[in-house]
Amino acid sequence: MARPIAADHGEKRRAILAAAARLIADEGYGGASMSAIAAACGISKGNIYHYYPGKEALLFDILDTHLRALRDRVAAIRHESADPARQLRAIVTELLLAYEGADAEHAVQLNAMGALPQADQEALKSYQRDLLAQVRQRLEALAPAGVATDRGRMRALTMSVFALVNWHCQWDGRADAAARAAYGDLIARLVVGGLEALE
Amino acid sequence: MARPIAADHGEKRRAILAAAARLIADEGYGGASMSAIAAACGISKGNIYHYYPGKEALLFDILDTHLRALRDRVAAIRHESADPARQLRAIVTELLLAYEGADAEHAVQLNAMGALPQADQEALKSYQRDLLAQVRQRLEALAPAGVATDRGRMRALTMSVFALVNWHCQWDGRADAAARAAYGDLIARLVVGGLEALE
DNA sequence: CCTACCGATCGGTAGG
DNA sequence: CCTACCGATCGGTAGG
Secondary structure, eight states: OOOOOOTTHHHHHHHHHHHHHHHHHHHOTTTSOHHHHHHHHTSOHHHHHHHOSSHHHHHHHHHHHHHHHHHHHHHTOOOSOSOHHHHHHHHHHHHHHHHTTOHHHHHHHHHHGGGSOHHHHHHHHHHHHHHHHHHHHHHHHHSOHHHHTOHHHHHHHHHHHHHHHHHHHHHHTTOOHHHHHHHHHHHHHHHHHHHHHOO | OOOOOOTTHHHHHHHHHHHHHHHHHHHOTTTSOHHHHHHHHTSOHHHHHHHOSSHHHHHHHHHHHHHHHHHHHHHTOOOSOSOHHHHHHHHHHHHHHHTTTOHHHHHHHHHHGGGSOHHHHHHHHHHHHHHHHHHHHHHHHHSOHHHHTOHHHHHHHHHHHHHHHHHHHHHHTTOOHHHHHHHHHHHHHHHHHHHHHOO
16 A cells, blocks of 8 residues: 655645745855755755755745735735725735745745746746736726826836835835735825826 | 056956856856856956955945945936925936946845845945935925824835835836936826825 | 655865 | 866765
8 A cells, every 4th residue: 555645745845945935035046055955944955855856946836835825815805995096005015914924935036036947937927917917907097097098107107016015025024014004005105196196 | 576457457357347247146146156257257267366355255346336336326416406306306217227237236236235244234235325315305305294204104215215216127127218217207206296195 | 666754975066 | 367176065866
């Protein structure tokens, strides 16, 4: 009879993923060695290769898991208001809250995604496109008519919202949930108020 | 008699710096080898150690040169108007224009500055503080009274402006000068309009 | 014949 | 300004 998969298989896999994210965030992809990742988990380096065929697969799984979770969290928001300004605030706040406890994964996205082959990067960018669409949709509803139909400016505005959200960890990575919600509110006000000021 | 410094010493040093910035931007600090940097310059690896005592010194010089140039450019702006909104636009546009042709150095700042010892990072952050002060000063003049005296919110707003400026290369790194000026204008309008909407 | 690991070491390459 | 190397460590895999 075949031996069953160890009961802690999934748990250990998650531990490897978390340790790898932390080390790659701190040391970069090239600077984080498989040995160091293994040591951080209290296992042998060889043992990692039972869970992942190689270092690149580990990096991909970190980003795939992280970005899919972000997309799913934002897609699952039950908007309590039809007001696009409130919906925008709900989305950016949800992202800021999701980054709490995922700062390592977020840093890996910013500084190590380029280490993946182009095809893998494309697969990950589809999650990002879903997120961008959620934001752009609300911005289009909020923008003055002349701006909402300007594809170039709508792209710039959508990217600007992600700039604000994604940069937050750079200057307030240790913010608690209340501070994140307050910044989400600030971002939403800034963008909604700013949009009205565009011609 | 001591041998004079080669006529092309400075030129070669700059070539090493530019090649190192490009490779560290693309591969990360750990992934960019001294051999690869040397090969990109058409010199031997050992020759780099004639110009720099080590890899870290190279990284520091990339960032020191880049950030000092940014600070000096912004400090040298001759503001043609006393209007803080126009001054803010001039500052963010100057930064966006300075990033043109310095995308590698900018990327190194974002993804490899953490590889330096804390003391070196502090030295570099003093340039960043100068830049932040230039922006914060204008935001304080523009913000409603209740906001301008709120240190936490002023910090968040200042960091938000840098989020917008520093994130630009992520989605439009190949923008020409006109596109950069247009985005600087958009950022300034968004922030100035948004500030007025805060209580 | 399977999975789950270990200690040891592979061929190459890193920074210096 | 190069070749030739060093101690160590890299990502990845062997036998048991």
